[in-house]
Amino acid sequence: MIIGKKLYYFDSIDSTNLYARSLINKAPEGTVVLADQQTEGKGRFGKKWYSPEGGIWMSTILKPGNVSLISITAGVAVCETFHINGIILGLKWPNDILLNGKKVAGILTEIIDDTIILGIGINLNITKFPDELDGIASSIFLETKKHLDKKMICNLLYKQLDEFYSMLKNNMTFEILTKWRHYAVLLGKEVIVEMGDEKLSGRVLDINNNGALVIMRPNGRIDYILGGVCYMKKNDGRF
Ligand code: BT5
Secondary structure, eight states: OOOOOOOOEEEESSOHHHHHHTTTTTOOOTTTEEEEESOBBBBBGGOOOOTTTTTTEEEEEESSSOOTTTTHHHHHHHHHHHHHTTTEEOOOOOOOOEEEEEEEEEEEEEEHHHHHEEEEOOOOOOOOOOGGGTBBBOHHHHHHOOOOOOHHHHHHHHHHHHHHHHHTTOOOHHHHHHHHHHHHHHOOOOEEEETTEEEEEEEEEEEESSSOOEEEEETSEEEOOOOEEEEEOOOHHHH
16 A cells, blocks of 8 residues: 555644645655645635644645546545445535535645645534635535544545555556446536636536546537536535
8 A cells, every 4th residue: 555655744734735745756656744734725726725623634646647537536535435434425526525515525636747746625523614615615524413533534545545546557447437427416417617718518428538527518519628617507406
């Protein structure tokens, strides 16, 4: 097992992704940076990530070769970790992890040459969120009333990540995508995808081997979308 074999742990840090970046030339693949709290947690596109005590804030240094499915692989590993604990999460392409329609975890991948810094943030036992995240964010504890031990979840997550990451390295894409489909909340749904200034709508058919969202446009055309922000037009109440 390579994930978590080497671990840097902090009570508090600016961002585990930033620290992991500073290690890429000296730390072996699978090195994890873990913190109880982040003062400058990062989301995508320079957004802020609320990271108080009670959450799991971790970054892992990886060299996958094929970078395109890393976020998908990480999402599956997080879902499997909670499934083992009787909690079914949902994956919303490209990087949101939901419970009862609210975001309980997020993934941030940063590519530096042949290295990926995989950031995973999980709102495990957080009890309060700032007003601006009202209705958007929640925690595993708030949604399930289960207080799961952080160390136990971290160890399980390293194991799951290790398993699915080695599948990725061995080109077992089909197995990863099959798991992803099992947890996916957008399949068959009408969505709007924002890519910078461009917006398009359609029905989600699948994701392909590169992690692109496959959508059918209202005119019947099939499009493959590699990145963006995705909204469901209607929520069917399942997630
Ligand atoms: C993400 O960004 O979902 C990626 C989050 C990655 C966080 C991890 S923690 C360890 C590592 N170190 C870091 O510094 N980062 C990574 P994005 O899809 O851009 O979502 C950001 C948006 O989610 C914000 O604009 C808020 O609306 C919302 N948000 C902020 N904090 C949140 C939280 N704790 N839980 C749920 N939603 C949150």
